[in-house]
Amino acid sequence: MNKDTEIDMKEVELNELDPEKQPMTGDGQAAGGEKNGSVKLKVPEDEVTFTGLSKEELMKVAGTPGWVRTRWVLLVLFWLGWLGMLAGAIVIIVQAPRCKPIPEMNWWNEGPLYQISDLVAFANGMAGVEAKLDDMNQLKVKGLVLGPLHTVQADMQNTLDLQAIDPVQGNEKELITLLEKAHKKGISVVLDLTPNYLGGAAWFSTGDTGDVIEKVMAAAQHWLGLGVDGIKISDFTVASNSPEWSKLQAVVQGNRTEGTKKRALMGVVEEISPAEVSQLVNTSGVDLILSDLLSSKNGGVERIKAMDTLHSQQRSLGWGLGATKWDQLSNIAKTPSLIRLYQLLLFTMPGTPVFTYGDEIGLRAATGEKSPQMVWDIEKEPAEEEVVYLAAEAERKERVALRKWFKSLSDLRGKERSLLHGDYYPLYSSNSSLSFLRLWDQSERYITAVNWGGEPETLTLSLAPTEGVELPKTAKVKLSAGINSTADATVDSTVSLDKITLGPGQAILLQFPYTG
Template sequence: MSKDAEVDLKDVELNEMDQEKQPMTADETGNGEAVSPTGTEKNGSVKVKIPEEKESKFTGLSKEELLRVAGTPGWVRTRWALLILFWLGWLGMLAGAVAIIVQAPRCKDLPEMNWWNYGPLYQVGDVKAFSDSQNLQGLEQKIDSLGQLKVKALVVGPIHVAPANNPETLNFEAVSSEAGTLEQFKGLIQTAHKKSINVVLDLTPNYQGSEPWFSNVSVTNVAERLKVALVFWRSQGVDGVQLSGVERVASVVPSLWADIRAIVQNNGTDVEKKRILIGVTDKSSPMEVSVLQNSTGVDLLMSGVLRSAGMTGMDWAQVVQYLYDTSKQTQLAWGIGDRTQGHLASLVGSTKVNLHQMLMFTLPGTPIFNYGDEIGLEDEATSKVPMMLWDPTEEPKGLNSTLKEERNQRLSTRTFFKTLSDLRGKERSLQHGDYIPLFNSTSALAYLRVWDQSIRYVAAVNWGGEAVTLELTHPELPKEAMVRLSTDTRALVTDSSVDLSALVVGPGQAVLLHFPYLG
């Protein structure tokens, strides 16, 4: 073989090897045979053409087809079955709702309440001692502060002209120059009403003398003059009247007393706000107070039943229980200090002010406080009308440690008072709930306040010098209750849980507990 032939043979073998390395593709004619590519495909990939599938589209039934199907017996039976099931389900739910309503306990009807039953009354017997301006205008400027305490009424005065033991100069309709002017009094009423505070005027005739209705003059004469004055003060917008010594006029001239009551308490129309008649007596016997309260027909009667020296827990329990059993709860009034007797802190001791605040706010009835009782104001050595102390919001500079401590104590006492007043104004069990005694001894007292399905409250106080452990049991009580407010914030922390079967109350301390309606 020649060299040229050997070269040609090698070229053929090389061409065949190159073709084997080329990728194979399907024949474009569709016969499935592999053909050599034109050199555009690499790495052994094969191009396969798959025919596209047509997208299917759901069209549903036409109107005519639906009508034909809907009329078939199977669909008719199905529709009737679904309709019956719907109405059976609806009637079942209705029956269930009716059963729940029928089986649920009925809410008790609310007792008849008046505005003075919803919060404390606040007495300012001498307007000169209440503010720096020492008049009615200064009292008006402090209305915002009283509004923060949630007081329902401001008992003002007496402010009329009445020199001591001198009936000839008595003038019910004239405002004493020491108190201010009639225009200032009108301004006070308008400002107080804007804050939802009512104004009650003390019209005790001989308020600076030895006997409220004069001892050397006919009560008939004074009562007749008072009737005319009541009409005048009603026209000025007062919301009620307070009178001391009501037992004398009610017993000596009952017909005139009936007229006085009618003028004050007759409200004319149902939409007109009721006016209050408050009586004041020095009597301290619960039996005498109950009889007087019912015989005079006053709306509230202030008395000395809680003022007797050395009262024990058992004494308190007996007084409260007797008056609760013999009087309407909405007629009960609790107060210790007043214009003639002085302030709470001086009567019970400065360390027991909060304890007695809790008592008066949680007993059944209306609490009545003397001005300054909310901060523990004490009487002066020679006067029962000390100047009111007003602490600014920010602590003044330059106060020594003693003055700082006194200021902080006043603010703390006021906060405690305000918290109790807030609770008294919104909790039905405290407003008009049943009073249930739980425990009493010489040093301690505990009771339960309940109303229908509202939150229940337990108040416990200890006047003694040693801690007491109270074992409180009653069908209404759970095993444990929560602390709502306490004078001993270290031992009885707010929102902590305590065991009612072994409740420990420290010396000179008080606690208010609460628990929900148990059904």
């Protein structure tokens, strides 16, 4: 048997073994003599495939007049489109309103300052203050003003030691630890070096001012060398008139170079006019002046005049209510609605708000008590089995609400340029109410309106003709506190600016957008 025959026989055997190759119906064949299940495909003998144009063919076509014209048209359209986009971008840039340059801001301008005159009453001493830094950081506090902490007996100059901390308040090692932790949280620390803080006159007697300033200078060098960010002194008028004042100024403000953190020289003045405060800012070189103008001037007209006089110097102004005497705000603002009102006023006025510890919860000293004990854990609700006194629980809830209000104001001021360093325009004032506008460039605008009187009052807002500044017809209520007026002013509602009626002790903050 030859080789071809063997191959044919193997194919027959495989076909018989593979069921898929067996006919699907009987033994018969399909029509046309083809086996059932088989498909015949006709493959064209001459298959044509497209291989594109050769280089010679492309060059021949590209040189024709039609393609030359098409290429030129496309090239011209490309460059015209590109030039059009460039011209459009230039027009947008030229016509866009210029951004107003941001003024120089120092750390004491960026948020509220928080005074702790008695560290023991606040948190059981220096170590306790360090433990409470997180609480103060939540309030967006930018600076702590501690003390006075030095040792001295009232009106006894020979016992003055400005470089020794009263051991009841803490010690130097604890202060250094406090400074390190505060700086990590972005909080600066100022020491109050008012010499005779326990006596009648801050500088003992007029004849001793020069000698006492020499001691303050030495103490300032010592504490600044340990990392303190500034010093504060009371009765600033007396100190700044001393021949030694320029030396103290050089100690605190000297060696200021670009990129280094500035150390603050802070002074406190009382019972002087807005014009005199302005003059001190211009002539003394002080970084921040805290005055009692807000507490000594009880009428809205007087307060507006003070702001009118001083607003251009706002980065050198500190505002407080009772803060010049280390007193709590609640000593003047006797009700929760008035506490909210003055918190709103301080956070929106042109300048740095200065608070005394406990102002955020309406803390008040008991009769005869100079330094009230700070209250902590106010958010801790009583347990179910615990006996609850209704008055105490109501007071706790009110403190929680006041702290929340304080935090919202502090947070808003830190975010909004109009409130942080914006321009100021008076809108209205009366014996018991006032209103003013704060704005900056293209940022949101804000209107403060407050009525600390005992009766409802209607405020008719009026803006003096000012280029580029005008009031809209309506504004949205951003914050509201106190007894609502007959014209309801709830948060997010829209009010007409023609007339705003405020209830007794009511304060509102209105917001409206910039329109170019």
